Structure formats: structure tokens, C-alpha cells
Amino acid sequence: MIDLLIRGAQLPDGRNVDIAIAGASIAEVAPRIEAEAHEVIEAAGRLVSLPFVDPHFHMDATLSYGIPRINASGTLLEGIALWGELRAVLTPEEVVERALEYCNIAVSKGILAIRTHVDVTDPRLAGVEGLLEVREKVKDVIDLQLVAFPQDGWYRSQGAEENLIRALDMGVDVVGGIPHFERTLADGAASVRAACELAAERGLQVDLHCDESDDPMSRHIETLAAETIRCGLQGRVAGSHLTSMHSMDNYYVAKLLPLIAEAGVAAIPNPLINITLQGRMESYPKRRGMTRVPELLEHGIPVGLGQDCMMDPWYPLGTADMLDVAFMGLHVAQLTSPAQMAQCYGLVTESSAGILGLDWGIEAGKPANLVMLDATTPVEAIRKRATRLAVISRGKVVSRSPAPQAELATGW
């Protein structure tokens, strides 16, 4: 007996199939499944895909917009300063409350895996304590990964390294860093080395805020790739943002891209935030500030698009909608051919799942994590930011939303 049967699911690759789910796993995927089921969902040709994955977020800061004040300039640096004010008075209870509210919004939008950075600068580690509790509370629905993130610098912020190690001891999953925010290029490179050595020692992954600036001479992604190879961390390292690649010299990038590919380092651009925060120090023409996504993809480098922020010191907007992220990424990177547009959908689903190390897929034996959308193709889903009609986690329907219907009174 099947627990849940989805009939007539249109998969992102164009196949139309039935999907049988038993318990928390996919039991069978076939053009037609004749089986008794406790529950049947009629997809009727609608898109059913892997759920959305947000590979880069800040859950300790989300939904704090306006506390204690708003970011008047809208810049990255004022955001960091403002976050410093909030962080000093943060309690674990507040973090849990806001994060759980966010998780509900995320689930309703079909996000079932999130990698969140958690600031370890403050020795009280209130964010770490709060988000470890949240990870435990949501674990039956959301795969939540925590990155120990020294927001004010591994070396630049006194005690950050010790706090980061304490956070890992408490159960934080991934080693973070912010090399471009250290005092010097040399300190930044040393922090990359320290992060990779720590990850190798503990068998962890690395995800650094890396080269998040318009500085064409920022070179930390090069060090990250080299250290990944030296420490044997291939496939376990990601560079988030990489915005300076946008401004780098083409000759240098021609050498850099094969090095990133050789190291198996993944790239996590955050289009909504990168387009908003970069290029702030220039007049016209203004750089876009997002990294070179088409070129990364052409080199076979795994790319996942992240949301980064929602209603926090850095970004006043956001709806936890990874289709917004894909939409913005598609535009800024000019990924407009039919194949490239469809690929953008993959960047917020399977590609990001791969970067987080999740063994997901729409085939027998994989976890029954799926989303059904009010669209028939990935491109239509991006275009419409289609309603997530049903969200299924571990075989259970965890959210349903009706397709919106306008009541028109135009009279023609």
C-alpha cells in the first residue's frame, strides 16, 4: 500500500510521471503506477520538482528590519555596523521566535533546505544557541545547516577564532569566514588557510563570504581554491558572493576559473543582495556586482543561488521566494536562452542541494521531498513566481496554497 501517490507530475526534465511515496521515501517513479494509495494528489501536468534550497542565508538576523533602526544608506558597511548594535542585545529566545516565523514562511514557499550563517563574533553566542534549538525543532521538515560565521573578521575581531571553535564544539556544521573584511590581504589569506585546516581536521565543510566587494584585486577565492586542494577538501568547499570577480581583469579570470574547477569549489552568488549592495562607490557606468555566473557554469563549477537576506539590516525586502532569486539571477547574469532559463531553476533546487551535500533526487529510494507548482515548466514557474500548490517533506504534505484567482471587473 502506497501512502501518497502523485499522478501526472511534469518533471523539470519534461517527463510526465506518477510518483509513489511510501513513508518518508519515494518508492517508485514511472509513467503510470497502478496502486492503492491512502492519498492521491492530481498534478494533472503541473510541475513537480525537488523543493527549493537556499544555500546562503542569515537566519539570526532575519525579520529584524527596523530594530533598532533602519539602514539609511543601504550599504553593506552600514548594515554590518547596524547588525553590531542589534547583536550586542540579542537573546536566544528572540532568535528562535523570529527564525521559526521565517521557517514557516520558507516552507510555504517550498524551501526545505537552508544553509544559514550564524554570527559568532559576540562571545555570548546567542545566535548559535538560538539557531541550534531551531535546527532541532524543524529537523523533521527542513534540513538546516549552520555555518560558524565571524562577521567582523576571523582575526580582526578579538576572540572570534575561539568563539568559532566553541560554536563548532556546540554542534555548528560548517566553517565560515570573511577574508575580504580582515585588516590586510595577508590576514585574509591566513584566515582562509585557518578555515580550511580546521575543516580538514574536523571533517567539516567550508563556506566563506569571499571577495564580497568591488575590489578587482581581491584574491581570496584563489587562496580558497588552492587551500582546498592542499587540505584535500575537494567537493566540500563553497565561496559565497565572489562579487569581486565581476571587476577582475579578464586575463586573471581566465586562469582563476580552471583553478576553481580543479578544486571543486562551489560558487554561491546572491543576486538580490549583490545587485543592491555592490557598485555603491561609483557614478556611471555602474558595475552590476554579481559574479560571473555563465562563465562559472561553462567551467563546470557548481553554482547555487542564495537569498542571503530578508527584512534585516542589509535588505528591507524579501519573501523567502527562491523563484525571486532565480528571476533576479537570470536577469543580472543575462541567462536568457531557453536552456539557460531552465538552468536557473536548477540553481535554486538540485544544484544547491548538491552543494549542501544533500542526497536528493526524484527517483526510488530518495527522500520524498517535493514541491508542486502552479506551472508546467521551470521557466513558467520563474516567470510567474508560481504558487507552491503543495509542499511535501519526508512524504508528508507540510503546506498547501491555492492558486490565486483574480475577480476581474473590467467589463470587456
Ligand code: FE2
Ligand atoms: Fe551573507
